[in-house]
Amino acid sequence: MDLTGLEWSVLRDRKSAVELQKFVCTTERPRTDRGRTLKHPKEWEFEVQALLRNGSRHLKAHGLLLAGRGLSPDHQIDAAAWLEIGAANDVLELFIKACGVCLDQRHRGGVIADEMMQQALMTGSAALEDAGKNRMRVPWNLHVRYSASESYFTRSGFEPSGLPVGHYQ
Structure with missing residues (x-):
């Protein structure tokens, strides 16, 4: 356990990722008075939740999920990140596909989130060593309207690179 009290584990296969199907990192989609479902006000949060919840269906051999547990009485997953690891030449790429903290x-x-980033980087460093690579690159995409996520990556020492593609940069 670290400062947050979370215990971190790595989920490497689809079977272990099933428990993320209950992960909640955003509010439900709003509804009209007549019950019609409306567009989510923070579509990027809804997309992240959907990605993490569907990890058991889409996790590939080069992907893994980080799960932080421990703050809730039932030991549920309180934070999760989906990482994909790839290599080209002497560079290992650690792509942070999605990450979220549960609403509670x-x-x-x-x-x-800061501790989750440290766990992700430690996981990448271990993969870097295992692959015998010299450098690690950490690309990521985030929604241009999600300033909290931008602050999160900037606080972690990252800088934007390249031009935005659609709603993501």
């Missing part, structure tokens, strides 16, 4: 822990979201 949002009041501690920044601290938990």
Whole structure:
């Protein structure tokens, strides 16, 4: 356990990723008075939740999920990140496909997110060593309207690279 009290584990196969199907990192989609489902106000959060929940169906051999547990009484997953690892020449790429903190822990979201980033980088460093590579590159995409995520990556020492593609940069 670290400062947040979370215990981190790596989920490498689809079977172990099934427990993420209950992961909640955003609010439900709003509804009209007549019950019609509306567009989610923070579409990027909804997309991240969908990606993490569907990890058991789409996880490939080069992907893994980080799961942080421990703050809730039932030991549910309180934070999760989907990482994909690839290599080209002497560079290992650690792509952070999605990451989120459950709604119940949002009041501690920044601290938990910082620890999740450290866990992701430690996982990447271990893969770097295992692959015998010299350098690691950490590409990521984030929604241009999601300033909290931008602050998260900037606080972690990353800088934007390239031009935005659609709603993502």
